Amino acid sequence: MNEQPLRQSEGQEPILRTVDLRKGYTRGRGWRGKRQHVQSLQGIDLQVRAGQSLALIGASGSGKSTLARCLAGLERPDSGELWIAGRNCGYSSHSREFTQVHLIFQDCGLSTNPRFTASEIVSEPLLISHWGTRAERTDRAINLMKTVGLPADAAGRRAGEFSGGQRRRLAVARALALEPRVLILDEALAGLDLSTQGQMANLLLEIQQARALTYLWISHDLSLVLRLASEIAVMDEGRIVESASVREWFAGPRSPQGQDLLQASRAWRSGAER
Amino acid sequence: MASLLKVHDLTVCYGDRTERQIRAVSGVGFDLVEGEGIGILGESGCGKTSLASAMLGLLPRGGYVLRGSAVFRGTDLLTLGEPGLQRIRGAEISLIHQEPALALNPVLRVGDQMAEILIAHRRMNSKQARNEAKKVLEQVGFSVDSNIDQAFPHQLSGGQKQRVVIAQAIACGPALVIADEPVASLDAVVQMEIINLLQSLRKRLNLALILITHTPDILVPIAQRILVMYAGRIVEQGPAHQVLEAPLHPYTQGLLKCGLDLFPRESSVRPLASIPGEPPNLAALPTGCAFAPRCSDRMEVCEARAPIELHPEKTRDVWCFKYE
Numbered sequence: 001m002n003e004q005p006l007r008q009s010e011g012q013e014p015i016l017r018t019v020d021l022r023k024g025y026t027r028g029r030g031w032r033g034k035r036q037h038v039q040s041l042q043g044i045d046l047q048v049r050a051g052q053s054l055a056l057i058g059a060s061g062s063g064k065s066t067l068a069r070c071l072a073g074l075e076r077p078d079s080g081e082l083w084i085a086g087r088n089c090g091y092s093s094h095s096r097e098f099t100q101v102h103l104i105f106q107d108c109g110l111s112t113n114p115r116f117t118a119s120e121i122v123s124e125p126l127l128i129s130h131w132g133t134r135a136e137r138t139d140r141a142i143n144l145m146k147t148v149g150l151p152a153d154a155a156g157r158r159a160g161e162f163s164g165g166q167r168r169r170l171a172v173a174r175a176l177a178l179e180p181r182v183l184i185l186d187e188a189l190a191g192l193d194l195s196t197q198g199q200m201a202n203l204l205l206e207i208q209q210a211r212a213l214t215y216l217w218i219s220h221d222l223s224l225v226l227r228l229a230s231e232i233a234v235m236d237e238g239r240i241v242e243s244a245s246v247r248e249w250f251a252g253p254r255s256p257q258g259q260d261l262l263q264a265s266r267a268w269r270s271g272a273e274r
Numbered sequence: 275m276a277s278l279l280k281v282h283d284l285t286v287c288y289g290d291r292t293e294r295q296i297r298a299v300s301g302v303g304f305d306l307v308e309g310e311g312i313g314i315l316g317e318s319g320c321g322k323t324s325l326a327s328a329m330l331g332l333l334p335r336g337g338y339v340l341r342g343s344a345v346f347r348g349t350d351l352l353t354l355g356e357p358g359l360q361r362i363r364g365a366e367i368s369l370i371h372q373e374p375a376l377a378l379n380p381v382l383r384v385g386d387q388m389a390e391i392l393i394a395h396r397r398m399n400s401k402q403a404r405n406e407a408k409k410v411l412e413q414v415g416f417s418v419d420s421n422i423d424q425a426f427p428h429q430l431s432g433g434q435k436q437r438v439v440i441a442q443a444i445a446c447g448p449a450l451v452i453a454d455e456p457v458a459s460l461d462a463v464v465q466m467e468i469i470n471l472l473q474s475l476r477k478r479l480n481l482a483l484i485l486i487t488h489t490p491d492i493l494v495p496i497a498q499r500i501l502v503m504y505a506g507r508i509v510e511q512g513p514a515h516q517v518l519e520a521p522l523h524p525y526t527q528g529l530l531k532c533g534l535d536l537f538p539r540e541s542s543v544r545p546l547a548s549i550p551g552e553p554p555n556l557a558a559l560p561t562g563c564a565f566a567p568r569c570s571d572r573m574e575v576c577e578a579r580a581p582i583e584l585h586p587e588k589t590r591d592v593w594c595f596k597y598e
Contacts, residue, residue, distance in 0.1 A: 202546055
């Protein structure tokens with residue numbers, strides 16, 4: 001691990017900072033018969049301050065999820081720097097700093113082991129990082145499950161016995177286990193019923209306040225972004241093309257990609273009022 | 275207009291025929307005329323998908339139709355049996371699933387899996403079928419020179435896959451397409467494209483369309499009528515604009531309140547609206563109205579007996595004691 005000295009005061013240093021981050025994938029033969037190299041991230045410079053709530057939006061394939069995976073240490077960037085809480089994480093995805101960043105996927109139901117009970121699912125990150133004894137871990141898991149509003153008898157049930165909304169709650173509890181400072185929510189509210197989505201969003205906002213978390217929302221749903229985030233960054237073809245405060249942005253996006261996104265979504269929804 | 279589908283008192287159960295029986299759909303009935311678009315709205319687990327699967331004989335193992343009928347052009351689909359259903363499925367009624375990736379065969383080229391359907395239903399030879407497949411793919415918005423029929427599903431984006439699935443659904447010129455959450459996994463821009471495509475196909479081909487969803491927004495361009503389901507029952511039905519603008523049932527009201535607009539105003543920020551509680555356990559439904567435990571307008575009678583059909587307005591049905 002690259003042991004850089006902590007940079008001055010914590011409050012000033014952004015909790016996440018990337019400098020010219022690049023990442024590409026090579027795909028096999030396309031149906032048009034050639035090898036494709038997809039440059040997903042083409043130099044991302046991003047700064048997220050602690051406690052901020054940043055939304056990352058953009059069309060499918062604009063590199064949002066790749067960025068999220070790089071930030072969470074699941075994907076190794078090709079070049080560029082990634083700083084978490086003032087430390088350079090270099091290119092090692094085993095860097096200890098990545099415990100401070102947790103990624104919640106859209107399909108959290110699929111990312112749980114069906115043979116684990118709920119408390120095992122939640123306490124697994126603790127086990128992996130050798131935290132406490134078994135009893136302590138289970139205790140902590142049950143506490144976390146209470147925090148996210150799961151019923152008391154849920155601890156012994158298996159993942160398959162939970163409804164979609166409850167599974168998301170479980171994923172949030174698991175994400176909180178190592179007390180990360182940043183949660184990256186990759187479409188974490190997509191595919192839920194409207195009512196459940198509202199419940200989950202409120203829960204996440206409460207947790208953010210209680211634990212002073214930094215949120216990075218990745219979403220297609222602009223109406224949710226409007227309510228959940230304070231800042232917005234628009235991605236297109238691996239670059240951040242615009243960043244602004246949410247209110248400014250909704251009043252009038254400056255980038256053509258942002259205008260397209262907002263227009264498409266508004267045209268769509270205003271039909272409902274007609 | 276001619277009636278196309280008449281569903282009456284359809285009841286679908288899962289599990290044991292005696293105990294622990296789960297009623298996913300109970301006593302659902304509706305009519306559909308040719309070329310009509312209806313929307314079925316409700317939270318997950320309220321029986322929307324079971325309803326669609328039951329009509330096509332596609333219920334998963336353990337599921338069965340307890341009673342009721344679904345008469346399509348004079349034949350009852352529920353008593354038809356597998357050989358008869360096979361002739362209807364894909365030819366006269368097609369189903370579009372939520373997850374296009376799962377509906378496509380990953381090892382077949384798009385053109386080939388389109389051709390399969392045409393060979394099975396229209397008795398074409400493989401060359402005719404392939405040419406026809408190309409034509410249908412054009413109809414769903416692929417350009418002729420895209421060579422999309424040579425692609426494998428994994429080479430396509432989510433929106434493209436869903437277009438291919440739609441092309442498969444309309445290939446044999448069906449009279450009815452059932453779309454089960456057709457856009458749930460797509461982004462807003464692509465969602466709009468797909469919904470507009472469905473709407474234009476409906477008009478052009480005079481398709482009847484049943485659109486099953488939990489997001490009211492996507493019903494706007496397509497549905498003329500909306501049925502709202504809760505815990506396996508229809509709780510409200512009526513013309514689409516009336517249901518969306520002035521919902522009668524407290525459940526519909528709650529659901530629509532959770533929808534969000536895109537214009538920042540002070541009142542529209544946090545916390546977000548939601549209906550308290552969760553949908554009921556279908557194995558242990560309350561005696562009275564299933565929505566009563568979550569309802570803000572609950573009365574004593576709601577818990578005592580099941581609500582009956584009421585007509586506060588001529589064209590609208592609602593199952594709620596508020597309107598008695």
